[in-house]
Amino acid sequence: GAGVSQSPSNKVTEKGKDVELRCDPISGHTALYWYRQSLGQGLEFLIYFQGNSAPDKSGLPSDRFSAERTGGSVSTLTIQRTQQEDSAVYLCASSLRPVLLAGGADTQYFGPGTRLTVL
Amino acid sequence: TQLLEQSPQFLSIQEGENLTVYCNSSSVFSSLQWYRQEPGEGPVLLVTVVTGGEVKKLKRLTFQFGDARKDSSLHITAAQPGDTGLYLCAGARSGTYKYIFGTGTRLKVLA
Numbered sequence: 001g002a003g004v005s006q007s008p009s010n011k012v013t014e015k016g017k018d019v020e021l022r023c024d025p026i027s028g029h030t031a032l033y034w035y036r037q038s039l040g041q042g043l044e045f046l047i048y049f050q051g052n053s054a055p056d057k058s059g060l061p062s063d064r065f066s067a068e069r070t071g072g073s074v075s076t077l078t079i080q081r082t083q084q085e086d087s088a089v090y091l092c093a094s095s096l097r098p099v100l101l102a103g104g105a106d107t108q109y110f111g112p113g114t115r116l117t118v119l
Numbered sequence: 120t121q122l123l124e125q126s127p128q129f130l131s132i133q134e135g136e137n138l139t140v141y142c143n144s145s146s147v148f149s150s151l152q153w154y155r156q157e158p159g160e161g162p163v164l165l166v167t168v169v170t171g172g173e174v175k176k177l178k179r180l181t182f183q184f185g186d187a188r189k190d191s192s193l194h195i196t197a198a199q200p201g202d203t204g205l206y207l208c209a210g211a212r213s214g215t216y217k218y219i220f221g222t223g224t225r226l227k228v229l230a
Contacts, residue, residue, distance in 0.1 A: 004161070033217070042125075042207060043162070043220040056216040091161050099211045099218065105150050105169050108218065110161025 002026070004111035006092050012117045013082055021077045021114045025094030033108065034067060034077050035091045043091060049075060050098050082118045089113040122146050123210055123221035131227045132198055140193045140224045142208035149213045151184055151191045156205040165193075198228045 005024045013019050025032050030051055035043040045059040049069045060066070064082075069075040079086055093108040126141045142151070150169040154162035166175050168184035168191065175182045179202075181194040195202055208221040 035220070042123075042223045043209075045217045045219070048216045050216070059217070093161070099216050105167050105211075107164050107167070108152075110163070112160050 004092060004094055004109050006090075006111035006114050008114060009112065010115045010117075012119065014119050015084060016081055018078065018080045019082055019116065021079075021090050021116070023075045023077070023092030023094075023111060025073065025075070025092070026109055027073075029094035029096055029109075030072065031095045031098040031106075032069060032075050033093045033095075034075070035093065037089045037091055037113070038087075046077070046090075048098070079116075082116075084118050087116055087118045089115050122219045123208055125206075125208060125221040125224050127224060128222065129225050129227075131229065134199055134228055134230050135197050136228075138195050138198060138226070140195075140206055140226070141190065142192070142221050143190045144210065145189065146210075146212065147188050148210035148219075149188070150211050151188075152209045152211075152218070153182055153191070153193055154207040154209065156207060162205075162207055195226075198226075200228045200230050202226060203228050 007022045032049040034046040036046055037043050047054055047067050048056040051072045052069050064080045067077045091110055091113045093110045095106045095108045097106050123144050132138055152167045153165045155165055156162040166182045171186045171188045173184045179196045183192050206224045209218040211218055
């Protein structure tokens with residue numbers, strides 16, 4: 001496909017379980033971002049990848065959150081020991097160039113998100 | 120600390136009316152973007168402004184970046200039901216990798 005895809009689209013889990021969320025960016029996009037959105041509000045930055053490295057992990061809310069990117073393409077966001085406050089829509093976006101190089105002018109293409117519900 | 124505040128948070132208007140959404144900050148941004156998001160989907164980029172004082176038009180939508188690059192506005196003329204959605208501004212700051220998103224404005228245009 002031509003766009004950013006995310007899976008699963010919906011995930012319901014019990015408190016304390018681990019979850020993995022997947023993002024397939026647009027082919028050739030070097031920059032990849034993860035965001036969290038609660039209740040239709042603004043987006044909260046989680047982590048940024050440039051290639052396979054993550055120069056900015058400053059948005060990860062706790063050490064229960066981790067992310068990796070392999071082959072400069074697919075990324076997974078893992079949440080361990082999920083809590084109810086982790087319930088949100090997790091959005092992934094990719095862009096051709098990172099913000100720093102593009103001066104913030106490059107287009108981020110977003111996936112449809114994964115809606116996570118922790119019971 | 121929320122660096123980008125949007126106002127109003129909610130707006131419900133009749134078809135044909137005009138409206139303005141504001142995005143304000145005390146910080147300077149190297150560029151600012153506006154997105155629209157519909158339920159169940161990711162945000163879609165509408166415009167990017169990079170120069171202080173810049174004005175861009177996209178059909179009935181007019182975007183302005185403040186002279187000091189700390190604020191922006193989105194004006195919609197003759198709103199239509201298809202304009203309904205969540206409008207988000209996002210700023211990029213020099214020397215950082217991330218976009219800071221605003222608090223969002225939920226617009227509903229009634230037919």
